[in-house]
Amino acid sequence: MWFSRLLQRLFPPAPTPAALYLYLALAVVGSIVIIVALHRLLGPRGRRWLIAFVTFIAGLFFGLEYFYPVHGDPAKNFLTDWIEPVSVMLTVVGAFTVGLGIYSLLQVHGRNLVQRRPGWHNSLAFFLATFAMLVFGMWEYYLHLPQPPPAVVPWPKGIYEILFNGLFAPLQAATFSLLAFYIASAAYRAFRVRTGEAALMMAAAFIVMIGQVPIGAWLTSFIPADSPAAFFRLEMLGEWVLRWLNTPAQRGIIFGIAVGALAMSLRIWLSLERGTFFSEKG
Amino acid sequence: MGSLEHANVFMRILFLSLCAIIVGSVLLAQRGREMFIRRIPGLTAIEEAVGRATEMGRPIFFSPGLDGINIVTLQALAILSYIVRLAANQATRIIVGLRSPMVYPVAEESVREAYDAVGHPENFRSDDIRFISDEQFAYALGAVGIISREEVATNFLFGAFYAEALILTENGRALGALQVAGCPEPTQIPFFIATCDYVVIGDEYYAASAYLTREPTLTGSLVGQDICKAIVIAIIALGVGLATVFAPEKNFLLTWLGGGG
Amino acid sequence: MNPDLYILWAAAIATLGVYTILYRENPISRLFEHIFVGLSAGYLIVATWTLNLEGKWWNPMIHDKKWYWIFAPIVGSLFYFIYSRRLGWLARLIMGLFFGTAAGTFFRQFFPIYSPQIYACFKPLDYQAGMGIQGVIFDLLLHNWIFVIILLTVMSYFFFSIPHEGRFGRNLGRSAMLGRWFLMIAFGAMFGNTVMARISLFIGRMQFLLKDWLGSLIPWFATRGL
Amino acid sequence: MSAPRPTTVSDRIQQIPRHYVYLLLAGVVVWQLLFPIRLPITPSVPTRGVYDAVAAVPDDKLIIITTDWDASTQAETGPQTQAVIHACFQNHKKFVIMNLQPPMGVKLAQDLAEEAAQEYGAVYGVDYANWGYKYGYENVLMAMAKNIPNAIGDDFYGKPVGELPLMQGVEDIQAIGLVVIVTGLSAMTEMWVGLIQGPYRTPLAGAYTAVMAPIYYPYLDSDQLKGMLVGAKGAAELEAMVDRPGKAVAIMNVQSWAHVLIIALILLGNLGYLFARGRGEGSQP
DSSP states (O other): OHHHHHHHHHSOOOSSHHHHHHHHHHHHHHHHHHHHHHHHHOOHHHHHHHHHHHHHHHHHHHHHHHHSOOBTTTTBOTTHHHHHHHHHHHHHHHHTTHHHHHHHHHHHHHHHHHTTOTTHHHHHHHHHHHHHHHHHHHHHHHHOOOSSOOSSOOHHHHHHHIIIIIIIHHHHHHHHHHHHHHHHHHHHHHOOTTSHHHHHHHHHHHHHHHHTSHHHHHHTTTSOTTSGGGGGSHHHHHHHIIIIIIHHHHHHHHHHHHHHHHHHHHHHHTTOOTTTSSOSOO | OOOOSSOOHHHHHHHHHHHHHHHHHHHHHHTTOOOOOOOOHHHHHHHHHHHHHHHHTOOEEEEEESOOSSHHHHHHHHHHHHHHHHHHHTTOOEEEEESOTTHHHHHHHHHHHHHHHTTOGGGOOGGGEEEOOSSHHHHHHHHHHHHHHTTOSEEEEEEEOOTTHHHHHHHHHHTTOEEEEEESSGGGHHHHHHHOSEEEETTHHHHHHHHHHOOHHHHHHHHHHHHHHHHHHHHHHHHHHHHHHSOGGGOHHHHHTTOOO | OOOHHHHHHHHHHHHHHHHGGGTOSOHHHHHHHHHHHHHHHHHHHHHIIIIIIIIIIIIIIIISOOGGGGHHHHHHHGGGGGGOTTTHHHHHHHHHHHHHHHHHHHHHHHHHHHHHHHHTTOOOSSOOTTOOOOOSSSOHHHHHHHHHHHHHHHHHHTOOSSOSOHHHHHHHHHHHHHHHHHHHHHHHHHHHHHHHHHHHHHHHHHHIIIIIIIHHHSHHHHTSOO | OOOOOOOSHHHHHHOOOHHHHHHHHHHHHHHHHHSOOOOOOOOOHHHHHHHHHHHTSOTTSEEEEEEEOOGGGHHHHHHHHHHHHHHHHHTTOOEEEEESSOTHHHHHHHHHHHHHHHHHTOOBTTTEEEEEEOOOTHHHHHHHHHOHHHHHOBOTTSOBGGGSGGGTTOOSGGGEEEEEEEESSTTHHHHHIIIIIHHHOOOEEEEEOTTTGGGGHHHHHTTSSSOEEEHHHHHHHHHHHTTOOOHHHHHHHHHHHHHHHHHHHHHHHHHHHHHHHHTTOOOOO
16 A cells, blocks of 8 residues: 555654654654644634635545546545545544543532532442443453453453443443333323324324234234235235335435535535634634 | 446536535625525524523533534534524523533534623533533433433434434423424434424424524525535436336436446 | 352342433432443543554554654644633644544545435336336335325425425425425334334343343242243 | 323323323333233234245245344344244245354254254254355355255265255255245345346245344335245244244234333323313313
């Protein structure tokens, strides 16, 4: 891949561990110098321009790779080889925002705890849970246990299992399953024949819902399966509603979204969303 | 053809024309051409919903959905920015609950900016922009916790939502919050309709910023979008016509769009 | 150590703890909410390191001596300038990079996502050789007509810049109203289609609570079929 | 927000507090898990198609059951496989198990087949066999169409399949009377349709997870699939047809009850609404 060759030419790997640390230090110092220089040299207009430029280039890079003519097999253009490494880099850069999220959590719960606000013990539980998962998660990872793990589980792994399989996963599953209750009560409350529209929604939900359980098939089992009227058997009718009434309506929505999202992308890319985000000041 | 890995000539032309139409109508609108937009009830309700929170003296909860930084989330943040401006004028608190750590700095910065823009930087509270959890259901429980503990008066859900949507809205409803929800993808809309007071459906979501701010750039873009939708309809009509006349392998439009073969 | 028993009990208590929220938000559900959020925060850090940074960033930088990877945390650290008024614009710079990426990514996805959806709508409205019509009562042609009509009326609902009065507008208004009806049918169908999946989730949890957990205390529960 | 306290009956059934709805649902599920009362199960049209296709196979032809599934979809595909095996044994059809994708499926299916074989006193190699996991997707199918013993080679136990009694006279795809594709993976059906059903008119039937089933309804319309099992529901219906109620029947029974409850609640709410409106009270807040 010529991208990595170019990168290696421009930024050759450090020859020795000592050189590596020297390079790293130089890179840090150099970056700080560049950042400070940018900050000093650019006025508000210059900063705004630079932000718009970076946005434009990033959008152009990903967009152009798709639309620029391609040659050869596998089909490529001059940008294709860059897509994967650039995406990896952006993922890595983005991963450093995790610190901000964690900081936000620590801020809120730390304050609860320090000021002994009502419910501070919950924040204590939060800290214990975070800390336990962090410590034992890392510990378990660096135990490098073989697969499958040995018969006698080392205790850090045991505690990790309790945290993950005993708490994390069940909490996930239990919260997810709350939806069974909520969907039942939402159905009871929402499906009333108040208006024509509500009645249509209810009828469709009704047919599809009951067509999916065996009792639905039983209700209309008096209609012979090989007669032309078999269409009206609930399991067939429900499937028909999903396939022939639901699909085109969903497509209709989706095409609208496609155009709406395209317009939004264009406005973001060209920094036309003035004022919405932060292009007003530098 | 039959590949969608890269664009072909037809796609290039089509894409460029769509872009040109949108940008063109933005430019026309910026020159001062008047543009009409029909009423969108779900969006009209936003103002009422903010007003309710102000009257009750209780905060607003806003969720920009579960996705990271993408177009759906950016549109949600644009709507957030508008709501913050409304609320900041009335000194109403807004709590933003986030699922993606990446969105956290963006939300923080755009909310701060909105407070600045209406001249109330002192009302901005960094604490109210909260990262909750990146785990879908931990996020849902955490958000329900905030809605109930802060006694939220109004609940705004704009962005990409998945199964957890109903957990948020059903609890919000039980707690008596006025709820306005909007999601471009259709899958969660039925549950929003069942549990929320106002729902913004499909493309209305992307029309929101234009509708709310009436900024020429955005209304122009909306008109451009309508023209583009008409083009999509024309393409489908042509495709249906060709499919009626020819066998699939002779339907050139199908091939141009990367199908068949 | 053998953690199985602890896992069983922790899982049962956590499940019941979450279910208390069905009554209302309460001290117990609040405690489990905080534990859940805490565990996921800890797990987020672990996963970010083990699944992302270690392999993609740390190892290339330290072991392969690709020192230029140091630029990733430097660029990433620009996000942290949101807390500074004076240097805040640097955070916007890096956000601009991600905004552009979001736009560019959408440009890339436009045809791969929507093209197949568009050409799947190219349905013949007249008899085609090899169509293999199966007659129940509604045959394929009628289906195709219904499909195209629903698609077009629904799309007409999403036109925002045309008033629903006047010569062209009045027709659009009618079509949009029809489109709204079809939308409601579709939403109802989607709702109905989800019910079973959601109930299975609860059945799964109840099987765990009744058979695995209660069954370990009272064997009778373990014998009840499931 | 909060509606006035309901006083009349019609108001009360319109405004059942959500906690009662939750309790009712939980109650019905627990009750039916512990003390099941079986609601009637009538096979739907696609399920009946599968059973009829098995029954219609001529006695001198083999049925292939492809078990392209693993633990991740076992809750649905396991009972489906089991029910299909019962249908084969009960109709005295010879069948073979094979699999093309997750190698685990063939072992899981073998366990199910052995369990059922004991019940019917069937003998491995005579009444049924297991061709094992075959690597190569399309290539396997294309080779099978021409020469089965060569294409398959050894069975699950490493014995050449040509030596098995039930394989006597089996040369090419013409010896196969039906292929039942049990899978949690997309693209398997397309492969069988393109390489076997299309060119050689070998009947196919499918068994899919509920999530993927909608993709294959068109194949049913066009008769490319003779029948189809849709998720746990399809499995339950076939279990009922072969009179071997198992896991799927138990789960679907709970589902049926839960659905009946929800539908009853919706009807009740509407009844209250219509009743109140009929008396001109209205209950608009």
